[in-house]
Structures are given as structure tokens and as C-alpha cells.
Amino acid sequence: MAYSLGFDFGTLSCRAFLLNLEDPQDSSSGVALFEHGVLSDTLPEGTDLLGSEWALQDPRDYLQAAREALKACLPVDDPRRLQIAGIGVDCTASSPMPTNATGRPLSLDHPGEPHAYVKLWKHHRAEPWVERIQDAPGADRYLEQYGGQLSCEWLIPKAFELLESSPAMWNATERFVEAGDWIVQQLTGAWTRNLCAAGFKGMWSGNYPDAAFLNALHPELGRLADEMLAGDVISPGCRAGTLSVESADWFDLPSGIPVSAATIDAHSGLLGMGVSGAGSFGMIMGTSVCQLFVAPDRRIVPGVMGVVEGGILPGLFAYEAGQAAVGDLFSWYIQQLYPKSSTPESDCHRVLTEQAGSVPPGSNGHTVLDWINGNRSILLDPALSGAVFGLTMGSKPAEIYRACLESVVFGCRVILDAVRAAGVTFNEVVACGGLTENELLMQMYADVLGLPIRVSSEKETVACGAAMYGAMSAGFADVAALAPPASTTFMPDPAMGTRYQPAYDTYLRLHDRYGREDKLLKQLRELRHSH
């Protein structure tokens, strides 16, 4: 049994990843798009979605795409199919769906009903229910682990949205389940809830919000706790069950293969980068950045968004923080403020990065507050907006672009310093994601954070992490040894760190002023919606 298999369910596709447990560098992967993609305008059978910010998925796509991805990774007649020790699954979250008691999605029987489908993580219509939950008596005890802040992307607001937006679908719902947990249930026949999604996105902390709390919000909502969320909550890497005969037939795999509890895609990346214990500060870097780490004990870190015991690795406390716009900020600059948009955007990034490399630390007197999507950590305030300071007739695009790069690095240092102040120490940063290819940016992180940055050589870090969880569920002992080695390590230059200090001090002063004292950047964003 020399291999482990990971399935990574993203926003648009599923990726299969085969990891050789005896030679981890020998891996392969395949990918398949979801047939229906993200449903934001129309349902598959033709019904129009009214209003904005819908983001649904069709659950039929998951296993279909998984089978195709596996074929692309491993031909049907490949003998390695008989040597798979374990299977792991990661998925976006919170992406919940209503099913009946056997796991049959309501969308199969109600194809014209939007609320019968999977509500993808970025479905943003549950905002009205967020405030009602947050303001309810007794909410504090469930919000403590999130710094007091709930998101409209999470499980409970989406359940409440279902109840009040479509009472008929609510009444038909017997299980309300994360897509990742539903996939595991389809693979194994067993109902489990993964501790990662439950803890980070589901208000779970030993239990979900209880029926009394929920019924006070709406007399029907208590049924969520009593019935709809049934299933053991277990850590990723723990065995949820084994591959059923039906699923084995579907995938052309042997039945009985251990299957891990699911996990959140980003969080799978931490394992995929080889983190198996305390001391590593992980960054999954894309349009936004997710900061993750584990520690042996629970610490109060103001503004860190989630703390979940066993959420990433059994027996360790997992912590999550985030920056809402990172890659998004750079692309936004080019799309909205860069005067030479006839060039393709990717070329703009390259050209501007080259030019920005010649601009000294401090961006020649430009400071950006990077809050165009609000601030996740440590201010927990999605209602903030961004700002640019220091503009002159002579301001050059590369200077403003560099100030955008510096702002996200400074924003990360604010997070790291808050964690350090709570007594957690780190000896390295590990990073994955597309942005790691920007060497200027990564060196900036190393210099400003004062830590070496290790970048994985594996592009499919998240899918690799899923395969490692699969191995873990099969009892494989030294999972960290399966991680791909670092391709590049960026070493901090203390002299450069010193040169960044004045600009960081300026950023921090503006961060505290407009994040804590002065409501201006919140009031300005509110004006967008007041007309």
C-alpha cells in the first residue's frame, strides 16, 4: 500500500493528487472542471436567480469531476489503483447544502429552487442574518473564538437564510451539511462533520449553538442543532470511514480504503507545506491571504479570527487569521488605477514588479492602507475602506504599486506581532500559492517579518495536503515527512528590516488611527450604499 490519494474540491474544479508514500517526490495530479461552475445568474434547468451575490454549486458536479480528475491523474488500468492506503478530501468552506436523511441533495428533486443547492463559500446573501445572530442573547459564548465577529460566508447564517428565504426547502431538509462532509459521506456512507469547517466556519466549540439559543432567533431554527447537523465531529486526519462498495465501483478503486474526515482547502495547505507542529507561521497566498498555525495551547490573540482545538492536526490548537485583499489589491491597482491597461494584466504585474524593485523601502513616500475589501485580522472589520497617502505630481505607478506590496506585508506583520505578543513564537514562515512566485514580495515579507520564508516546491500544496490527511487516516506515522521540500527559502536581511521600519511605523500609526480611533474609512464605505 504505497500511495495516498487526495481530492481537492475548489470553486471551479476538483483536483486529484496521488502521493507516493515511499518516495514523496514521485507524485502526480489531474484536474477536472465542475460541469456547472459557479451558479450566479441561472440554475442548470434555466431558472433565473433574482438579485445579486448568489454563488451556488450543483452537488452532482463533485463526484463527476472527482472521477474525471482521478482518471487524469491515474489511468483506469494503472496498477497503482490497487495500492492506495488512504483517501483525503479538502473542500471550500463554508459551502453547505440541504439533503434528506440519506444524503440525497434537495436540488435533485427541486432543480428550480435556488435554496436547494450548495451555497458556495462566496455566496454573500446571508448578511442580514449575521447581525441577528450576533445580537442575540448568549451569542457571545459562540463568538469568542472568532474575536466576536461572524461572517455571512459561514454555516449558521446560511442555515438561517435557508429557513427564512425558503420555508418549503427548510421543511424538506433533514441534514444541512458542508459539501466536504457530504463528499466524505458519499464515499463512505458515514455521516461525520470535520472539526476544521465546524470549528472555523460553523460556530462549533465542543458543540454547535444549542437549540434554545437558535429557537430564540426563530422557533424553527432549533431543529438545526437537534437534527440537521447530526454526525460526529472529528479532526481531519481521523478516519471517517472506508470507501463503500458503491463508491469503489464509481471510482474504479478497491473498496475498504480508509477515508479521512474532510478539511477546508486552505487549511489542508498547512499540512501540505510540511507543518506538523508549532513554530511555523503558514500563509496560503492568493487573492486573499489565510494565515494559519498550530500551537500546543490556547492563547487569547486579539483579532485572530479562529482558534479550534484539533482543527488542523489532532491534539493541537489551530489558529486562523486573514487579510481580505492581497492578490486582489495588486490586480485592483492595475485594473482601477494603472494608466497602461492596454498591456495584459499579467505583464503589468511583471513590469511593475521589476520597476518597484528599484524603488527604495518606503516607496518614496507613499503609504497604502490595504483595506479595499475591509480588514479581517486583526481589526475584524469588513466595513473599512482603503486609502493612499503621499501623492504628488511626480508620483510614479511603480511607487504606488510598491506601496501596495508593502501594505500587505505590513498588514501581515501587524498580525504576526499580535500573535507574538500573545506568547507564541515562530522560527519560520511557510508559504504557498501563486503570489510566492513574486520574489520581490517574498523577500519583503522575510525582511519585514524578520523570519526565513520557506516556499514549497509543490504547486499543488493543498491537494498534496489532502493526500497526506488520507495517509494519516490510514495510520501512516510520519506524515510531515511526506511534504514536498522547500523550493526556495528567502532569508531575512536585518539591515533591510531596519530600512523598512519607518514606513512600517507610518503604516501602523494609520492602521491604529483609521482601524480603531477614527471612523472615517467606515463612514466613507457606508456612503457607497446610501444612495
Place this chain on the structure above:
Amino acid sequence: MAYSLGFDFGTLSCRAFLLNLEDPQDSSSGVALFEHGVLSDTLPEGTDLLGSEWALQDPRDYLQAAREALKACLPVDDPRRLQIAGIGVDCTASSPMPTNATGRPLSLDHPGEPHAYVKLWKHHRAEPWVERIQDAPGADRYLEQYGGQLSCEWLIPKAFELLESSPAMWNATERFVEAGDWIVQQLTGAWTRNLCAAGFKGMWSGNYPDAAFLNALHPELGRLADEMLAGDVISPGCRAGTLSVESADWFDLPSGIPVSAATIDAHSGLLGMGVSGAGSFGMIMGTSVCQLFVAPDRRIVPGVMGVVEGGILPGLFAYEAGQAAVGDLFSWYIQQLYPKSSTPESDCHRVLTEQAGSVPPGSNGHTVLDWINGNRSILLDPALSGAVFGLTMGSKPAEIYRACLESVVFGCRVILDAVRAAGVTFNEVVACGGLTENELLMQMYADVLGLPIRVSSEKETVACGAAMYGAMSAGFADVAALAPPASTTFMPDPAMGTRYQPAYDTYLRLHDRYGREDKLLKQLRELRHSH
């Protein structure tokens, strides 16, 4: 004697303007470029100018271009040439030149010597001498009328630059004279100094800085006051002399025509807009905006840049304020921050203005501090930089562009409110210049300032003002009646004024914070030069 003639000497050309005193709407004009333009790289005889920020003119160009412009305005055989009652001259300032005692420019005998030429207003190499003058004991009494702030564009720093940069030319200089005054001297043979340039750009207030003050700066500098600035200082509109026989020959005009003392070009525009007394707030609108008005008494208006008795109209106090970037700000936005620059800039302005017209007051939550060129009034701080607040993923170019428009209008209201707070009242704004064609912008001014804005129908407002000064010097009584009528009046809408109030309050709060309390936007600009 039914006509008056104005000569407007600008940066690149001279314009002649013939005004029919009996039918002011019957006017004509002609223009001629200066043969040598602005000398910034090379002198006419080939010598390279070393270093940056040179801006010289060749005085031979002035009368040459004036004669050609007059011909373009009025054919040589036109009988109206015999019916000219008076001549007025406006010119850029401070644009001084060294001559001998008869007015022969040193550049004629020293064509390879940069310091022998006219130093145009925008020659920016005298900065090092500004601080030495400002810091000298006793400087306060000369700086009071400028709010304590000297500019490197002004007369005395340029004289000091001449002395220390070219002692030989300094020693050869017998008169150091504004180009406008030199032109009047050439026309009439009489040495006068116009009170407008002397008062607003020459540290003149009853007298120039005295020899004792100047000698303390440099033992040679006192000669400036004792000899080089000789000549009566008189108001524009007062008669400097009459057209000499030599000049009459040169221009093909009768000799003996009264010639007014010169004036500054922008300031000539106030008369050209028909302002002959208190109550009108004038704006000459271009890349920057010059605000001008007259009042019967001297008021202390903090941050208003100049107060000169008789500086614009005899017997009245003239006040000047300014905004350093207005048209410049809009063009800068398009050149530096607007993502669709493949379109020609003028089209961008039109398209963005159209789109900005649909954005509500307050620019959907965007606020700009318009200090990309620093702030003239009322902060008197060229070292400030600008900022943009309220940026989000959804920010649209038209919203930011509108926030730029609003910022200069708000900046103007800060000036107007400071003047009103000093007890000066206004019943209208009069405006001229290219920006007046932007109806969205002009209506914004009316709504935010709460005053009707009268825009002159005459494009050549400045040259028309020069002709009006010519008529005044000939004794013509009702000069204001000669001004062209308003082409458009923008009436304030009080309801719109109320809708702008919250955005103005935000602007004012940021203005006071970053203009007075917090040094951030100065420190950021300093960083541009610290590497």
C-alpha cells in the same frame, strides 16, 4: 479716439487685443509666438544650460512678437490704428531681467551667459536663496503680507541667485526689472515699477526690502535696493508715460498714446471679467487657480497669500490666494491613475466628466486631498502631498475623478470661508480660463460656495483686461462697462449645497488634520528626496 489696445505677454506668446470703447463687444485679437520660446536646455547662441529647472526668455522676443501680434489683430493700413486712446500691458511675473541704465538687456552683449537673460516666472533654481532670505533677521516685516511665505519664483530670490551665481553679470547690472515693466519702459522711455508685480511678487510694501536688510544677507545685495530697482512704483491703470517716437515707428502707431503701468497677467483677468470694486470673488482657472478680489480696506486673512494696496485697482486693496493644482490634478489623475490611457487625454476628461455627473455628491464615499503640488492657500505649505480615502474593490474611476473635482471645489470653499470670516462679503464669483467649460465643475462651485458663478463670454479675458487698463490710463471713466458680458451664470442650488455638506465636512476635517496637526503628508513628500 474709440479704441484701446492691450498686450498680453505670456509664457510662449504675445497677444494683442483691440477693444472698441464705444461698442465693447466689437473686439479683435491677434497672437504671435516668441521666436525662442522658453529656454530650458540651450541658449539661442548654442550654450547648453547645465542642471535642471531653468526657464529663461530672450527679451528680443517681446517687442518682435508684440508687433506681429498687433499686425495679426489690426492690419498696418487699418485706420483704427489712428484712433487708439491708450495701451495696457500685462506680463507673467516675477520674470525679471538685468539691464544697463538705459534698459539695454545684458543678454544682448552676453549671449552665452544664462544669467543675462530673463528669468521666467517658472524658473525654479532660486530655492536655496529663499530660505536664507526668510531666515534673515528682520524678514518678518516684509513677509507679513504673504502670510510669512516666500516663493522661489519671486523677484528678490532671483536677484540673490544672480548675485551669487554670476558675480560678473551682477556687476554689469544697473537695473533689475520685471519684463512687464521693461516692456513699458521700451514703449515710453520711462522707468516705472508696477505695483501689482512689486507688491505680489517683489516684497514691496511702501518700499522694497532696504539696503541694510539686504546687505546683511550679502554685502553686495544692498545695491539692489539702492540702484537696481529704481523707478516710481505705480498702480496698473495709472499712466506710466506715452508711446515714444521710436516705439511708435516700430509699431506703426501714432506717438503720444498714453501707456498704463504694467500688471501681472492673471491679475489683469480680474479687470477683464468686469470687476471694478468689492463684492466679486475672482477665479482665474487653469492648471492652478488664482483667486483674486479687491476690498476697500486691509483685513488680516490668515493664509491668503498677498495683500497689496493698489495692486489691481488704484485705491483698493487687492488680495490674492491660490490653489497649486486644479487642472493639474485632473490631468494627473488621467495620466497617473486612470486605467484607460489609450484614449487621448481630452477625451478622457469628457468621458469621465459625463460619468462623474451621475455620481452623487460625496463621490460614493471617496475623498481626495488635492495637495499633489502642495497647498498655497490657506495652509501656505508647498511641502504637503495628497491622499485618497475610501477606496474599495468596487471603486470606479468616475468616482475617484469626481472626488478630484470635489476636492478642488472644497479647497476653494476653505479659502472663501477664511476670507468671509475676516469680514469680507461677496455677492458673486467671476471666473475665466479653460476649466470654465466644464459645466459639472462650475455647477459644483456654485452649489458648494453658495454664490452665483459668472463666466465671461470673452476667451481673451486677460488681454481684454490689459486693454481696459490702457483705457484707464487714458482717463476713460467707466472701465468696468467695457468688460465682456457673462456668457453663462451658474446659480447655486441650496438643496445641492446641503447634499455636499457632509463631504465638505469630511474634507475640512482631513484638511485641518493633515494641514495643521499631523505632519504625515509632509514627511511622506520629504521621503521622495531622501534617497
